[in-house]
Amino acid sequence: xxxxxxxxxxxxxxxxxxxxxxxxxxxxxxxxxxxxxxxxxxxxxxxxxxxxxxxxxxxxxxxxxxxxxxxxxxxxxxxxxxxxxxxx
Numbered sequence: 001x002x003x004x005x006x007x008x009x010x011x012x013x014x015x016x017x018x019x020x021x022x023x024x025x026x027x028x029x030x031x032x033x034x035x036x037x038x039x040x041x042x043x044x045x046x047x048x049x050x051x052x053x054x055x056x057x058x059x060x061x062x063x064x065x066x067x068x069x070x071x072x073x074x075x076x077x078x079x080x081x082x083x084x085x086x087x088x
């Protein structure tokens with residue numbers, strides 16, 4: 001998992017210089033979420049050959065569950081969490 005933390009408002013609405021930081025793995029999740037105003041979960045694990053839709057849903061649901069729990073703990077005032085079609 002790779003997370004990029006970008007100050008949302010400043011990045012898209014002003015010309016103020018911003019910093020972008022990359023985070024990888026569960027051990028860096030707290031640092032990645034610290035101070036976030038918006039968290040976007042764009043997609044889950046891709047479907048592999050032989051994988052049922054139920055298998056895919058269960059894997060992706062576990063990922064989303066872990067992320068939402070971390071969001072609640074580390075950035076409880078986040079504006080929103082947006083998920084995209086996690087079962088394809």
